[in-house]
Amino acid sequence: MKLITAIIKPFKLDDVKNALNAFGITGMTVSEAMGFGRTRGHTEVYRGAEYTIDLIPKIRLEVVVDSADAEKVIDVIVKAASTGAIGDGKVWSVPVDHIVRVRTGERGVDAI
Amino acid sequence: MHFLMGTAVSAVNTATDATNHADTAWILASSALVLLMTPGLAFFYGGMVRGKNVLGMLAQNYVTMGTVSVLWILGVYSLAFQGSNGLIGNLKNFGLNHIWMEPTGLSLTIPPMVFVAFQLMFAIITPALITGGTADRLKFGSWVAFSSLWLILVYAPVAHWVFSPAGWLAKKGAEDFAGGTVVHANAGAAALAVILVIGKRKGWPKERMRPHNVPYVLLGAGLLWFGWFGFNAGSALSANTLSAYAFVNTNTATGAALLGWIITEKFRDGHSTTLGAASGAVAGLVAITPACGFVSPVGSIVIGLAAGAVCCLATGLKNIFKFDDALDVVGVHLVGGILGALLIGLFGTAMVNGANGVFYKGGWTLMGHQALAVVAVVAYSFVVTYILAFILEKTVGLRVSEEDEAAGLDLSQHAETAYESATFSDGSRFLSNFTSNN
Numbered sequence: 001m002k003l004i005t006a007i008i009k010p011f012k013l014d015d016v017k018n019a020l021n022a023f024g025i026t027g028m029t030v031s032e033a034m035g036f037g038r039t040r041g042h043t044e045v046y047r048g049a050e051y052t053i054d055l056i057p058k059i060r061l062e063v064v065v066d067s068a069d070a071e072k073v074i075d076v077i078v079k080a081a082s083t084g085a086i087g088d089g090k091v092w093s094v095p096v097d098h099i100v101r102v103r104t105g106e107r108g109v110d111a112i
Numbered sequence: 113m114h115f116l117m118g119t120a121v122s123a124v125n126t127a128t129d130a131t132n133h134a135d136t137a138w139i140l141a142s143s144a145l146v147l148l149m150t151p152g153l154a155f156f157y158g159g160m161v162r163g164k165n166v167l168g169m170l171a172q173n174y175v176t177m178g179t180v181s182v183l184w185i186l187g188v189y190s191l192a193f194q195g196s197n198g199l200i201g202n203l204k205n206f207g208l209n210h211i212w213m214e215p216t217g218l219s220l221t222i223p224p225m226v227f228v229a230f231q232l233m234f235a236i237i238t239p240a241l242i243t244g245g246t247a248d249r250l251k252f253g254s255w256v257a258f259s260s261l262w263l264i265l266v267y268a269p270v271a272h273w274v275f276s277p278a279g280w281l282a283k284k285g286a287e288d289f290a291g292g293t294v295v296h297a298n299a300g301a302a303a304l305a306v307i308l309v310i311g312k313r314k315g316w317p318k319e320r321m322r323p324h325n326v327p328y329v330l331l332g333a334g335l336l337w338f339g340w341f342g343f344n345a346g347s348a349l350s351a352n353t354l355s356a357y358a359f360v361n362t363n364t365a366t367g368a369a370l371l372g373w374i375i376t377e378k379f380r381d382g383h384s385t386t387l388g389a390a391s392g393a394v395a396g397l398v399a400i401t402p403a404c405g406f407v408s409p410v411g412s413i414v415i416g417l418a419a420g421a422v423c424c425l426a427t428g429l430k431n432i433f434k435f436d437d438a439l440d441v442v443g444v445h446l447v448g449g450i451l452g453a454l455l456i457g458l459f460g461t462a463m464v465n466g467a468n469g470v471f472y473k474g475g476w477t478l479m480g481h482q483a484l485a486v487v488a489v490v491a492y493s494f495v496v497t498y499i500l501a502f503i504l505e506k507t508v509g510l511r512v513s514e515e516d517e518a519a520g521l522d523l524s525q526h527a528e529t530a531y532e533s534a535t536f537s538d539g540s541r542f543l544s545n546f547t548s549n550n
């Protein structure tokens with residue numbers, strides 16, 4: 001099993017969610033995040049005072065999938081989240097040792 | 113106010129026989145307009161603070177509407193406007209007893225009770241202006257105590273000196289149509305004094321404290337602009353040509369100041385900002401307040417442009433001198449109020465009302481009166497406010513604890529928060545579901 005984590009632009013959440021639903025994933029976790037990549041942030045000016053905004057708002061989306069599906073799910077996310085502009089985000093995956101469905105106690109792929 | 117020159121209105125007291133219904137209706141409407149300025153100010157300021165302090169800001173402004181409304185009836189109106197002593201009035205109109213008596217030295221075409229209502233609204237917004245300088249760090253209860261005492265110890269005497277014909281500055285010939293010295297320079301000097309007593313916000317100037325809601329600021333500025341027509345044109349205390357001059361001059365200077373500010377920041381910072389447009393409008397309103405009934409509309413354009421540019425640059429003073437005037441009450445109200453009061457000395461013209469200034473062959477006499485009024489009001493306000501704030505800080509404490517400041521005034525002072533946590537693009541809420549009830 002793999003945990004796929006995607007950092008995406010907030011306004012792309014609906015597109016990515018719909019694309020993943022269409023692919024047939026069974027669940028996801030979404031949280032608000034702040035961060036920067038190579039783009040860094042931007043500068044704002046209020047009454048002459050400059051503010052460097054380092055951390056810009058992003059959405060962190062997490063999905064656990066069967067290892068066999070991981071590459072395809074990553075492709076789905078990348079395709080749906082892409083605008084071609086800087087700051088589109090990152091997607092990565094890591095191995096998952098255990099997963100348990102709390103209600104039934106099912107383990108492994110059955111619990112996804 | 114135009115009557116301060118002692119020329120525009122006869123000093124003969126004709127009492128209530130002279131009541132003019134049109135004037136009465138306009139001043140009652142103006143009173144309501146001026147009241148609306150304080151909620152406008154609350155949002156103008158509220159948008160500029162961080163999201164954890166917005167309710168604290170709104171609360172300080174609204175509670176001032178409460179306390180001043182009561183104190184005004186219980187003696188403060190009387191101290192400002194009744195009595196022939198040049199320094200402070202008496203308590204003959206305490207509780208608005210004997211309110212058939214006209215305010216000392218005035219011959220009104222409106223019932224004195226209408227004058228009470230109109231002047232009350234000025235007394236509400238003046239202490240409220242201070243909250244912008246002290247933003248994010250005052251205890252709520254201490255603000256109530258401070259602003260109440262300040263109303264009695266600073267506002268009442270200064271209003272008496274300038275607005276009452278019996279006041280010593282009015283007798284000297286100082287002109288202040290609607291409160292450039294009494295309201296703006298006074299509140300600005302007081303804000304500076306309190307700021308120096310309580311110190312800077314934790315983290316300032318290193319930590320970023322950007323405005324949390326610029327649209328609120330613009331909304332507030334719009335309400336201020338609207339209400340200010342009552343403030344300035346109402347200060348003619350009549351519905352006549354002079355009030356129309358005040359109205360047009362107010363709008364003209366405000367428009368010019370908006371342009372002056374955004375042009376200045378375009379050259380300095382590279383962008384014209386919405387916050388700059390709102391700030392410039394307010395700077396223009398401030399500067400034209402003392403002058404609106406004494407200058408020509410072309411004079412108003414110059415005063416407005418100057419106010420926009422000068423106040424824009426003056427907001428940088430706090431960074432040079434390291435005083436945390438959070439929302440630029442010094443840069444906009446102290447500087448703008450002084451600027452407007454002094455520019456009457458140049459642009460004042462008897463063709464509109466009052467004495468001639470330097471540009472109308474009046475020489476420097478009027479400028480001398482204006483400078484005296486500015487120095488007297490600013491010095492008195494700063495010194496008395498500093499002492500008052502110092503005593504309160506050492507006794508009940510004006511400033512919140514470090515922990516309360518970090519938590520924000522909304523939560524620490526009022527046990528409320530203004531906003532649920534941030535929303536997603538589709539409007540659904542997320543983190544707010546995690547709040548618990550213990």
